[in-house]
Amino acid sequence: MLELRVRNHPGTMSHITGLFARRGFNLEAIVCVPVADGATSAMLLLVADEPRLEQVERQLAKLFDVLTVRHRPDLGREFFSALVPVAAAAAPEAVA
Amino acid sequence: MKITGAAILRTLLQRQGVHTLAGIPGGANLPFYDALHAAGQDHPIRHILARHEQGAGFIAQGMARVTGRAGICLATSGPGATNLLTAIADARLDSIPLVALTGQVPQALIGSDAFQEVDTYGLTLPVTKHNFLVRDPAELLEVVPLAFQLAESGRPGPVAVDVPKDVQTASAEVSSWPEPGGPVPVPPCPEDRIAALARQLAAARRPVLYLGGGVITANAGGLARALAHRASAPVVCTLMALGALPPDDPLFMGMLGMHAARGTNWLLEEADLLVAIGARFDDRATGKVAEFCPHAAIAHIDIDAAEIGKIKPAFLGLVGDAAAILRSLLDRLPPQDRPAWRARAQELRRAHPVHHPARIEDPLHPVNLCRFLGEALPPDTILTTDVGQHQMWVAQAYPVRQPRTLLTSGGLGTMGFGLPAAIGAALALPARRSLGEGGEESGAGGRVVCVSGDGSILMNIQELATLAELDLPVAVLIFNNAQLGLVRQQQELFYGRRYAAAHFASVPDFAALARAFGLRGVRLDPDGDPLADLAAALAAPGPCVIDIPIHEAANVYPMVPPGAANRQMIAEPELASAHA
Numbered sequence: 001m002l003e004l005r006v007r008n009h010p011g012t013m014s015h016i017t018g019l020f021a022r023r024g025f026n027l028e029a030i031v032c033v034p035v036a037d038g039a040t041s042a043m044l045l046l047v048a049d050e051p052r053l054e055q056v057e058r059q060l061a062k063l064f065d066v067l068t069v070r071h072r073p074d075l076g077r078e079f080f081s082a083l084v085p086v087a088a089a090a091a092p093e094a095v096a
Numbered sequence: 097m098k099i100t101g102a103a104i105l106r107t108l109l110q111r112q113g114v115h116t117l118a119g120i121p122g123g124a125n126l127p128f129y130d131a132l133h134a135a136g137q138d139h140p141i142r143h144i145l146a147r148h149e150q151g152a153g154f155i156a157q158g159m160a161r162v163t164g165r166a167g168i169c170l171a172t173s174g175p176g177a178t179n180l181l182t183a184i185a186d187a188r189l190d191s192i193p194l195v196a197l198t199g200q201v202p203q204a205l206i207g208s209d210a211f212q213e214v215d216t217y218g219l220t221l222p223v224t225k226h227n228f229l230v231r232d233p234a235e236l237l238e239v240v241p242l243a244f245q246l247a248e249s250g251r252p253g254p255v256a257v258d259v260p261k262d263v264q265t266a267s268a269e270v271s272s273w274p275e276p277g278g279p280v281p282v283p284p285c286p287e288d289r290i291a292a293l294a295r296q297l298a299a300a301r302r303p304v305l306y307l308g309g310g311v312i313t314a315n316a317g318g319l320a321r322a323l324a325h326r327a328s329a330p331v332v333c334t335l336m337a338l339g340a341l342p343p344d345d346p347l348f349m350g351m352l353g354m355h356a357a358r359g360t361n362w363l364l365e366e367a368d369l370l371v372a373i374g375a376r377f378d379d380r381a382t383g384k385v386a387e388f389c390p391h392a393a394i395a396h397i398d399i400d401a402a403e404i405g406k407i408k409p410a411f412l413g414l415v416g417d418a419a420a421i422l423r424s425l426l427d428r429l430p431p432q433d434r435p436a437w438r439a440r441a442q443e444l445r446r447a448h449p450v451h452h453p454a455r456i457e458d459p460l461h462p463v464n465l466c467r468f469l470g471e472a473l474p475p476d477t478i479l480t481t482d483v484g485q486h487q488m489w490v491a492q493a494y495p496v497r498q499p500r501t502l503l504t505s506g507g508l509g510t511m512g513f514g515l516p517a518a519i520g521a522a523l524a525l526p527a528r529r530s531l532g533e534g535g536e537e538s539g540a541g542g543r544v545v546c547v548s549g550d551g552s553i554l555m556n557i558q559e560l561a562t563l564a565e566l567d568l569p570v571a572v573l574i575f576n577n578a579q580l581g582l583v584r585q586q587q588e589l590f591y592g593r594r595y596a597a598a599h600f601a602s603v604p605d606f607a608a609l610a611r612a613f614g615l616r617g618v619r620l621d622p623d624g625d626p627l628a629d630l631a632a633a634l635a636a637p638g639p640c641v642i643d644i645p646i647h648e649a650a651n652v653y654p655m656v657p658p659g660a661a662n663r664q665m666i667a668e669p670e671l672a673s674a675h676a
Contacts, residue, residue, distance in 0.1 A: 010229075011217060011221070011227070011229065014218065014221055015221060018221055018222055022222050054405070055402065055405070055406055058401050058402035059402050061401070061402075062400070062401075062402055063226075064225075064226040064246060065226075
């Protein structure tokens with residue numbers, strides 16, 4: 001799991017999800033909430049723990065709208081399941 | 097003081113020191129053109145009217161590649177913006193600072209499929225370093241300096257700024273103007289890393305320096321050369337780094353990769369330490385990555401941390417400004433004497449020259465043409481290319497003697513780049529002289545030469561009208577084989593000589609075409625004294641187009657098949673037996 005602090009404006013989500021699509025990185029889940037006055041948002045990204053993870057982090061860190069990138073090994077898939085109960089009920093193959 | 101968004105944008109560009117921009121007007125950017133018109137003679141911004149927005153984008157790139165400062169191009173919404181995309185993507189791949197300004201439909205119409213509406217923000221997102229959609233005229237005060245800062249800082253790149261028409265016409269209160277945006281210094285590389293590289297260089301037996309375009313961007317060519325001599329390390333260059341070292345330097349081994357001299361790729365097979373500087377391990381340079389430099393440890397210097405280890409794991413990554421790192425490295429590294437390794441490089445260079453027929457036998461062989469240009473043109477001449485065989489012949493045989501004198505589309509490989517980039521380069525010549533980089537006035541009247549092919553030139557041929565209008569000293573040389581030559585070459589070598597769509601059944605009379613645009617047009621006669629005619633055409637003043645018939649079967653050799661390791665070079669057939 002990666003935690004980002006990002007500038008909060010309409011294009012930020014496109015920049016981040018576009019990076020994953022463009023570079024062929026896997027993004028399994030995403031959640032984004034505004035922080036304090038709404039100038040920035042906190043974003044949690046569930047990503048596969050693959051060899052290219054470091055490259056993913058470096059590319060994310062280059063985006064102007066991304067202010068910080070840090071690891072959250074304490075959070076996992078269960079975090080998202082708790083946020084979206086229907087995801088916990090549906091097995092991945094049922095979704096596909 | 098309340099000012100319109102259009103006037104704010106113009107004033108911010110003036111404060112940036114912008115004196116020239118290239119573009120085409122249309123419905124959604126007319127308020128800005130009106131503001132440009134109103135600028136008057138006190139602080140004029142020269143507008144170059146291109147004939148296609150892609151031409152405007154590459155004119156801006158030509159200026160940027162010569163000066164190192166952001167080029168500016170301008171287009172209207174919809175097709176104006178989509179036409180710019182290729183030039184923007186090209187700037188991204190070659191790390192060229194560019195600010196692309198586009199008009200957009202009024203905000204009330206965004207999302208309504210309005211006339212000439214396209215999602216410029218969404219389209220430019222994946223091909224820019226960053227992009228903006230401006231929603232309020234006051235935002236321009238922040239966005240415009242920031243756009244220049246982002247374009248020129250760190251690893252340079254293109255920034256797109258989309259400005260809806262109502263933002264241009266609405267007014268905002270301006271109490272004070274922001275400072276112009278420019279390059280922000282990068283944090284220094286940790287000294288212990290530089291010390292580690294110095295130790296590794298001292299311990300290596302067969303080190304090679306691998307220079308990329310970042311060396312040109314960092315103005316670090318002289319430092320790289322000093323390091324090469326200090327460490328007795330031969331130097332290979334990517335296409336983008338040609339000009340970093342003078343080609344007659346005894347340690348210069350030319351371009352590496354797909355169309356390298358055989359000796360250059362062989363040298364890399366033998367290296368035990370590869371120091372990459374501002375290079376990104378592009379597949380045209382490395383060939384099959386797993387087999388690139390099989391015996392070498394890799395140290396990688398780059399201003400972009402994400403490049404370290406992106407393609408090839410590096411045992412040592414140094415992130416920072418290449419010039420600063422090389423200066424510190426030179427302070428730490430005592431002279432390394434490696435006579436055997438120097439001799440080996442010389443031997444490989446001598447044993448594997450670029451093969452070509454003698455000039456007297458075949459003066460219009462492309463290699464002979466490129467060599468001749470090297471003799472006829474002063475060392476500070478700026479030469480642009482298009483993309484294809486002629487581009488690789490230039491890289492192999494034209495001596496690029498100074499940084500920023502070869503402008504070529506390296507990463508994206510855009511046919512159509514050469515002519516508008518040459519126009520931009522010619523526009524930037526006065527600025528280059530004032531930077532003190534141009535040296536004395538060159539003999540050929542500060543000529544800019546565009547070497548193109550009969551395929552490439554047609555992709556932005558309309559810019560001949562722009563050239564005629566501006567009367568700039570650009571000479572366009574068309575290596576004409578009535579083919580998409582590099583396509584035909586690949587079909588010959590890798591597709592069983594099944595030539596599909598590589599031959600042009602109809603080729604225009606380029607000399608007559610030039611005259612139709614109001615330019616001097618010449619076609620060289622192979623049966624006369626074509627090189628004398630070429631020299632005369634280059635020496636005559638003003639813009640011209642020189643059509644040069646070349647043999648349609650000429651190929652670029654050696655060639656590494658796409659996807660193969662660099663040691664698997666295909667040699668010229670009739671010469672293969674002697675040099676297998």
